[in-house]
Amino acid sequence: MKLKIVKIVDRASPDNERLWLKVLQDADMKFYVVFDTTYTGTNAISNLQRHAYWFPSKAVRAGDNVVLYTRKGTNSTQPNSDGTHSHFFYWDMDKTVWNNQGDCAVLFEVVDWTTSAYE
Numbered sequence: 001m002k003l004k005i006v007k008i009v010d011r012a013s014p015d016n017e018r019l020w021l022k023v024l025q026d027a028d029m030k031f032y033v034v035f036d037t038t039y040t041g042t043n044a045i046s047n048l049q050r051h052a053y054w055f056p057s058k059a060v061r062a063g064d065n066v067v068l069y070t071r072k073g074t075n076s077t078q079p080n081s082d083g084t085h086s087h088f089f090y091w092d093m094d095k096t097v098w099n100n101q102g103d104c105a106v107l108f109e110v111v112d113w114t115t116s117a118y119e
Contacts, residue, residue: 001107002109003021003024003066004022004024005021006022008103011096011099011100011103014071018069019105020065021065021107022065022066023061026059027060029055029056029057029058029059031109031110031111032055033052033055033110036049036051036105037050037104051093053089058077063082064084064086065084067089068091070097073092075089075090076088
Protein backbone atom coordinates (compact mmCIF):
# COMPACT_ATOMS: atom_id res chain seq x y z
CA MET A 1 0.00 0.00 0.00
CA LYS A 2 1.27 3.44 -0.91
CA LEU A 3 -0.41 5.23 2.02
CA LYS A 4 -0.56 4.57 5.72
CA ILE A 5 -2.84 5.74 8.50
CA VAL A 6 -0.94 7.90 10.98
CA LYS A 7 -3.81 8.54 13.39
CA ILE A 8 -7.29 9.87 13.98
CA VAL A 9 -6.93 13.37 15.43
CA ASP A 10 -9.42 15.20 17.70
CA ARG A 11 -12.02 12.43 17.86
CA ALA A 12 -15.58 13.65 18.46
CA SER A 13 -14.70 17.31 17.82
CA PRO A 14 -17.12 18.44 15.07
CA ASP A 15 -14.81 21.19 13.78
CA ASN A 16 -11.49 19.38 14.10
CA GLU A 17 -11.97 15.61 13.76
CA ARG A 18 -9.71 14.30 11.00
CA LEU A 19 -7.85 11.30 9.70
CA TRP A 20 -4.14 11.84 9.01
CA LEU A 21 -2.51 9.73 6.30
CA LYS A 22 1.11 9.68 5.13
CA VAL A 23 2.05 9.06 1.49
CA LEU A 24 4.76 6.39 1.26
CA GLN A 25 4.98 6.25 -2.56
CA ASP A 26 3.63 8.48 -5.33
CA ALA A 27 -0.04 7.67 -5.88
CA ASP A 28 -3.41 8.91 -7.08
CA MET A 29 -5.97 9.27 -4.31
CA LYS A 30 -8.78 7.99 -6.56
CA PHE A 31 -7.61 4.47 -5.71
CA TYR A 32 -8.27 4.86 -1.95
CA VAL A 33 -11.37 4.44 0.19
CA VAL A 34 -11.69 4.97 3.95
CA PHE A 35 -14.32 3.17 6.01
CA ASP A 36 -15.38 3.91 9.55
CA THR A 37 -16.04 0.80 11.59
CA THR A 38 -15.58 -0.51 15.13
CA TYR A 39 -13.32 -2.93 16.97
CA THR A 40 -14.92 -6.24 17.97
CA GLY A 41 -11.97 -7.34 20.07
CA THR A 42 -8.23 -6.92 20.43
CA ASN A 43 -6.90 -6.28 16.92
CA ALA A 44 -10.21 -7.40 15.37
CA ILE A 45 -12.56 -5.14 13.45
CA SER A 46 -16.21 -5.41 12.56
CA ASN A 47 -17.26 -6.18 9.00
CA LEU A 48 -19.96 -3.52 9.37
CA GLN A 49 -18.81 -0.34 7.66
CA ARG A 50 -20.93 2.62 8.74
CA HIS A 51 -19.55 5.35 6.49
CA ALA A 52 -17.29 5.38 3.44
CA TYR A 53 -15.24 8.11 1.77
CA TRP A 54 -13.83 7.46 -1.68
CA PHE A 55 -11.15 10.03 -2.42
CA PRO A 56 -11.36 12.05 -5.65
CA SER A 57 -8.56 11.94 -8.20
CA LYS A 58 -5.54 13.81 -6.85
CA ALA A 59 -1.87 13.07 -7.47
CA VAL A 60 0.15 12.85 -4.24
CA ARG A 61 3.87 12.32 -3.79
CA ALA A 62 5.96 10.34 -1.32
CA GLY A 63 6.32 12.32 1.91
CA ASP A 64 3.06 14.26 1.47
CA ASN A 65 0.35 14.34 4.13
CA VAL A 66 -3.30 13.63 3.38
CA VAL A 67 -5.82 14.94 5.88
CA LEU A 68 -9.49 13.94 5.73
CA TYR A 69 -11.71 16.20 7.83
CA THR A 70 -15.10 14.82 8.81
CA ARG A 71 -16.78 18.25 8.50
CA LYS A 72 -17.82 20.27 5.50
CA GLY A 73 -15.17 22.23 3.61
CA THR A 74 -13.41 22.74 0.29
CA ASN A 75 -10.61 20.41 -0.77
CA SER A 76 -7.24 22.16 -0.97
CA THR A 77 -3.47 21.67 -1.03
CA GLN A 78 -0.81 23.63 0.83
CA PRO A 79 2.98 23.47 0.45
CA ASN A 80 5.10 22.54 3.47
CA SER A 81 8.48 24.09 4.29
CA ASP A 82 10.27 20.80 3.50
CA GLY A 83 9.02 20.71 -0.11
CA THR A 84 6.20 18.23 0.54
CA HIS A 85 2.51 19.12 0.44
CA SER A 86 -0.48 18.68 2.72
CA HIS A 87 -3.68 17.73 0.91
CA PHE A 88 -6.94 18.49 2.71
CA PHE A 89 -10.17 16.63 1.92
CA TYR A 90 -13.62 17.04 3.49
CA TRP A 91 -16.19 14.30 4.07
CA ASP A 92 -19.03 16.86 4.35
CA MET A 93 -20.59 15.10 7.34
CA ASP A 94 -22.89 16.89 9.77
CA LYS A 95 -21.54 14.90 12.72
CA THR A 96 -18.36 13.15 13.80
CA VAL A 97 -17.73 9.53 12.83
CA TRP A 98 -14.87 8.58 15.15
CA ASN A 99 -16.60 9.68 18.33
CA ASN A 100 -15.41 7.05 20.79
CA GLN A 101 -12.43 4.78 21.40
CA GLY A 102 -14.22 1.75 19.89
CA ASP A 103 -14.29 3.37 16.43
CA CYS A 104 -11.53 2.85 13.89
CA ALA A 105 -10.61 3.79 10.33
CA VAL A 106 -9.84 1.21 7.66
CA LEU A 107 -8.00 2.27 4.51
CA PHE A 108 -8.42 0.27 1.30
CA GLU A 109 -6.44 0.53 -1.91
CA VAL A 110 -8.82 -0.28 -4.76
CA VAL A 111 -6.92 -0.91 -7.96
CA ASP A 112 -9.73 -2.58 -9.88
CA TRP A 113 -13.48 -2.58 -9.53
CA THR A 114 -16.69 -3.23 -11.40
CA THR A 115 -20.24 -2.04 -10.91
CA SER A 116 -23.56 -3.57 -11.76
CA ALA A 117 -25.66 -1.93 -14.41
CA TYR A 118 -28.88 -0.25 -13.38
CA GLU A 119 -31.78 -2.04 -15.07
